Amino acid sequence: MELERIFKQVLDCSFTVHTELGPGLLESAYQECLCFELQQLGLRVEKQKPLPLVYKGVKLDVGYRIDILVENLVVIELKSVDVLADIHMAQILTYLKLSGCKLGLLANLNVRHLKDGIKRVIL
Numbered sequence: 001m002e003l004e005r006i007f008k009q010v011l012d013c014s015f016t017v018h019t020e021l022g023p024g025l026l027e028s029a030y031q032e033c034l035c036f037e038l039q040q041l042g043l044r045v046e047k048q049k050p051l052p053l054v055y056k057g058v059k060l061d062v063g064y065r066i067d068i069l070v071e072n073l074v075v076i077e078l079k080s081v082d083v084l085a086d087i088h089m090a091q092i093l094t095y096l097k098l099s100g101c102k103l104g105l106l107a108n109l110n111v112r113h114l115k116d117g118i119k120r121v122i123l
Contacts, residue, residue, distance in 0.1 A: 006043065006071055007103055011118070013037035014076075014107055018114040027080045030109045031067055034078070044071050051098050066095050075104035075121075084108050084117070096123040 017033045031047060038045045049066040052059040068076035077092040084106065092106045101123070108117035 003073055003103055006074055007105070007120075009041055009043065010038065010070055010074055010076060010105055013041070014105065014109075014118065015114055018109055021109075023080075023110045023112060025080060025109070027067075027078050027109075030078050030080065034076070035068060038068070038070060045069070051095060053098060064095065064098065066099065069099070069101075073101060073103065075099060075101050077104065077106050079106070079108040079117075080110040081108055082110065084119070089119070089121070092121050093123065096121065 013034055016037055017030060021030065021033065035045050035047050046069045047067065049069045050061060051064040051066055053062045053064065054060070066075050067078045070076065075092060075095050077088070077095065079088055088106060092104045096102065096104050104121040106119040106121055107114070111117035
């Protein structure tokens with residue numbers, strides 16, 4: 001399935017970036033490097049993509065921004081925090097719902113081993 005192939009590429013690139021940079025950087029640094037890696041694979045990537053809320057048929061900009069959207073299929077929400085919190089999961093679930101995407105990656109890159117900071121999120 002195309003979605004699974006793309007998600008695997010997203011995971012692989014996430015691990016590549018984390019291996020190269022390690023923990024402790026700003027979220028924006030990880031975002032730029034991950035976008036670079038994904039684009040090197042020929043994937044279409046949008047960063048800080050505005051995500052409007054549609055209310056009564058009107059699109060409203062309420063400040064939602066997807067960190068990285070890959071091929072209009074996979075939502076990536078990056079964090080660089082001590083510990084992922086429930087609010088972070090709620091955030092990516094909101095982005096999945098509003099975007100119509102079914103699969104997302106919540107990744108906290110401020111961890112020693114990235115496997116401890118990654119969550120696959122399915123809507």
